[in-house]
Amino acid sequence: MKETIYNEEELYSMLDSFLREPDDFWTEFYRDREKKIPFFKNLPDENLVSYLDKGLVTPGRVLELGCGPGRNAIYLARNGWEVDAVDVSETSLQWAEERAGESGVSINFIHNNIFKMEIEYGSYDLVYDSGCFHHIAPHRRLSYTQLINKALKPGGYFALTTFVRGGKLGGAVVSDWEVYRSRSLHGGLGYNKTQLERIFSDLHSVEIRKMKDMDESQQMFGLSELMAALFKK
Numbered sequence: 072m073k074e075t076i077y078n079e080e081e082l083y084s085m086l087d088s089f090l091r092e093p094d095d096f097w098t099e100f101y102r103d104r105e106k107k108i109p110f111f112k113n114l115p116d117e118n119l120v121s122y123l124d125k126g127l128v129t130p131g132r133v134l135e136l137g138c139g140p141g142r143n144a145i146y147l148a149r150n151g152w153e154v155d156a157v158d159v160s161e162t163s164l165q166w167a168e169e170r171a172g173e174s175g176v177s178i179n180f181i182h183n184n185i186f187k188m189e190i191e192y193g194s195y196d197l198v199y200d201s202g203c204f205h206h207i208a209p210h211r212r213l214s215y216t217q218l219i220n221k222a223l224k225p226g227g228y229f230a231l232t233t234f235v236r237g238g239k240l241g242g243a244v245v246s247d248w249e250v251y252r253s254r255s256l257h258g259g260l261g262y263n264k265t266q267l268e269r270i271f272s273d274l275h276s277v278e279i280r281k282m283k284d285m286d287e288s289q290q291m292f293g294l295s296e297l298m299a300a301l302f303k304k
């Protein structure tokens with residue numbers, strides 16, 4: 072019978088149905104490339120640059136989750152990484168492919184929902200997420216951490232930037248239960264250090280801090296309204 076729950080995935084799909092469908096929203100979101108959205112600039116995250124500069128992560132195979140118009144994927148490819156970059160939005164990937172072409176780098180862009188893609192066990196040295204995780208519903212958090220653990224090689228790294236709780240740009244301070252009562256992620260959920268350590272407790276925390284604010288001259292993206300975290304498997 073339709074709408075009968077027999078397994079975890081069917082339960083998660085039912086909960087998904089209470090919230091916004093990501094494909095349509097994010098495909099519409101990138102139609103106007105002139106919008107004043109801070110991450111529309113083709114600049115890499117300052118924390119990602121710092122991990123490479125400090126030698127915390129060294130070139131290998133990387134999976135970027137929710138790559139958007141590709142600014143971090145392009146930076147990684149330019150710095151010798153073999154990049155798989157996934158996003159649910161067709162318009163973001165069109166933009167990302169144009170940018171990669173202009174930059175002369177080769178990136179394997181994948182049009183899919185991160186929870187539907189096939190991932191080979193232990194195949195990545197780094198999984199990177201800038202701004203996707205805070206748009207993931209609470210019931211998918213477990214699938215998200217399982218995805219990271221599956222994707223990473225032993226000793227591999229996971230890094231993310233995510234809204235701080237109660238930030239000016241987003242980072243809703245609502246309980247997980249309230250997400251379902253109100254049927255909304257309130258523009259993106261906010262996280263603090265303690266929550267991130269607990270959610271990713273299967274991994275070792277290397278560095279968790281606020282992102283540093285960057286100005287135009289620094290040629291990097293950085294906003295202290297975001298947390299930047301690096302973990303090791």
Ligand SMILES: C[S@@+](CC[C@H](N)C(=O)[O-])C[C@H]1O[C@@H](n2cnc3c(N)ncnc32)[C@H](O)[C@@H]1O
Nearest residue numbers: 097110137138139158159160184185201202203
């Ligand atoms: C705030 S944007 C950040 C884009 C990019 N990482 C950047 O920083 O420039 C979040 C991205 O996550 C993508 N996204 C959200 N949920 C997703 C999902 N379930 N699977 C794949 N991509 C998703 C959206 O399409 C969007 O491009």
